[in-house]
Amino acid sequence: MGILRRAYDTVWAFLYKMASPRFFYALATRMIPWLAVATAVLMGVGLYGGLVTAPTDYQQGESYRIIFIHVPAAWMSMFTYVFMAFCAGVHLIWRMKLADVMAACAAPIGASFTFLALVTGSLWGKPMWGAWWVWDARLTSELILLFLYLGAIALRGAIDDQRTAGRAVGVLVLAGVVNIPIIHYSVEWWSTLHQPASITKFDKPSMHPSMLIPLLEMAIAFQLYFFTVLLMRARNDVIAREQQSAWVKELVAPK
């Protein structure tokens, strides 16, 4: 029991310290280079595996290779929204400033992932279905997710007071996260009524390891990329918010 108690104390102490923007700034500064290197390495490995090593698909030829960007981007777009909702919840309940910083910085990153998923899906759709855009269930769900992100970003920009803006966007994001499963299943149901059955989806569960492993590597690389960029943005946001405090003035003072 002693070691459990010590682990609990360490985690709790860490969370307390994380509430301090100054501590977070120092921690983020140290973590970003490691995360960036890990992202670059894993992305290199994943892209090599996906673009060079993985075999040609017997059905789609070479054009399937875009899934190594498209699928991780789509996964990240959904993960980022849930992450944003979690941070918004923490901010609303425990009034933790840094949680609002994380939610604010995650929104544009999530919107970019969603946009990337839509564009790569469109580029994939042209050789596969012959059209730049199809009202496929998942593309339509992604489009609505993009609107949800843009709404959160727009609301934050529209409210002048930063504290009010953070809490208002928090309520909006939480309302959105409750809606996302409902929207997703209703769109999927709608699409099964209107789509011809001949359109095959690529994510058959039995994917060959030579394709699956690069896909998972790219997924982890995208995760690391997300945290790298998030910490970079959060560092800037923290300095901007805390610009009146002594430690920031000391930081930016000419040496």
Next chain:
Amino acid sequence: MISRAFLALITRDMQLVFRHTSDAVNPVLFFVIATSLFPLGLSPQPELLRSIAPGILWVNALLATLLALDSLFRTDFDDGTLEQILLSPVPTPILVLAKITAHWLVTGVPLILCAPLLAMLLGLPQAAWGTLLLALLLGTPMLSLVGAIGVALTVGLRRGGALLALLVLPMYVPVLIFGAHAVDAAAAGVPVSGQLLLLAAMFILALTLAPFAAAAALRITVG
């Protein structure tokens, strides 16, 4: 005390609307005019109109509700009544629900009442009219409930109108999908109980959660 406050607020809101009946009439007029634009923009062929009628009716109902939403909290925000509502000993979600109910009675019910007329204009088979009314009866309160969350978030903003549409329309999509398809299925003679039950389930979910979310949003943006 709580039920008296609830009823008193609904009564007050209805009285205010009867003094400015344009608040109630404008959404209906929009509904009728916008629906009339579709045959003009597309073609008057009955087969085409019949096939797209459910979608047109539902999208226009959505947009009409969206236009009317701003009046939910606007006047009360301007004259300070909203702050009094937040300060009242009666729980805010209950008072918010009272305002949403009054708003639905004023804007949603007229939409439902003129829907059969527009269904006739678009050539929707009479077999589908009952389902249309029932689906709108279940759907329009949900539009008011979920819309109230968006209005509560933007009530203090100067130009919140377009932003409100961006915030609220993605959350309206499930209502649109199931509502329009219920009417579609009824027109085709196919059973509609699934879609209507799902609409009812979503309505109950919105009824229980939306007042709390809207009250929290009001407290943030106004209080």
